[in-house]
Amino acid sequence: MSKDHIQNKVRTLRFFRDEMTQLQLADEVGVTRQTLAAIESGKYFPTLELAFRIAKVFDVTLDEVFTYDSSKDKYKKRKKSK
Amino acid sequence: MSIQLQKSIFNLATTILSIGVFLIYVFGINGDINISKMTEIQFWGSFILTMTGVLVVAKIILFILFAIFTRMVSDRKNVEDLGFVDERDKSIETKSDRYSHWIALVGFIVSMIPISMGYGVQYMFITILSFGSMATVMSDVWRIYFYSKEA
Numbered sequence: 001m002s003k004d005h006i007q008n009k010v011r012t013l014r015f016f017r018d019e020m021t022q023l024q025l026a027d028e029v030g031v032t033r034q035t036l037a038a039i040e041s042g043k044y045f046p047t048l049e050l051a052f053r054i055a056k057v058f059d060v061t062l063d064e065v066f067t068y069d070s071s072k073d074k075y076k077k078r079k080k081s082k
Numbered sequence: 083m084s085i086q087l088q089k090s091i092f093n094l095a096t097t098i099l100s101i102g103v104f105l106i107y108v109f110g111i112n113g114d115i116n117i118s119k120m121t122e123i124q125f126w127g128s129f130i131l132t133m134t135g136v137l138v139v140a141k142i143i144l145f146i147l148f149a150i151f152t153r154m155v156s157d158r159k160n161v162e163d164l165g166f167v168d169e170r171d172k173s174i175e176t177k178s179d180r181y182s183h184w185i186a187l188v189g190f191i192v193s194m195i196p197i198s199m200g201y202g203v204q205y206m207f208i209t210i211l212s213f214g215s216m217a218t219v220m221s222d223v224w225r226i227y228f229y230s231k232e233a
């Protein structure tokens with residue numbers, strides 16, 4: 001399953017925050033460095049809670065960290081019951 | 083290699099080792115097991131209880147040794163908390179446990195086949211134990227796979 005409908009700017013935000021390391025950010029939001037690396041590379045999607053924590057560290061809104069492209073999102077809509 | 087991956091590989095190795103050593107001890111070194119004894123439900127009951135106890139104690143001791151070893155070889159400043167689990171670890175644990183539970187469930191159903199065909203009770207227990215051990219091993223294998231895939 002392709003997961004390119006959700007992108008993130010964590011790497012860029014870290015860069016502008018005085019080259020904050022992955023370990024520093026991971027410690028700040030309460031995860032391991034490996035989890036943060038997986039989020040940055042788009043291999044793991046964080047929970048909403050963790051996403052908010054990341055946004056709070058950079059003092060930005062959630063959509064400035066994570067972007068969602070609905071045209072690339074392939075999902076089945078539930079049929080409405082009559 | 084991350085500490086989670088190291089832990090999974092260590093778990094896999096110790097599971098195989100503990101089960102292997104216990105089976106060698108029961109059926110090899112202490113091998114006064116004969117066919118008539120294997121058909122007794124009492125033998126299998128005590129076998130499973132002893133095996134569970136021995137494996138739990140062995141795992142605890144080996145994990146303590148692993149923690150000491152990791153602390154010794156790691157840089158003092160970079161010692162990672164072995165007990166720390168984040169949301170991704172929990173998600174990987176849930177996924178691998180779910181798959182291994184399926185193996186255990188299939189094992190239980192398969193174990194009913196020899197019973198329904200009129201074979202001895204030992205075949206049922208051997209099937210359950212084989213699938214149970216396989217489920218434990220596969221749980222660690224999937225953990226290693228998910229940690230490597232999502233690294």
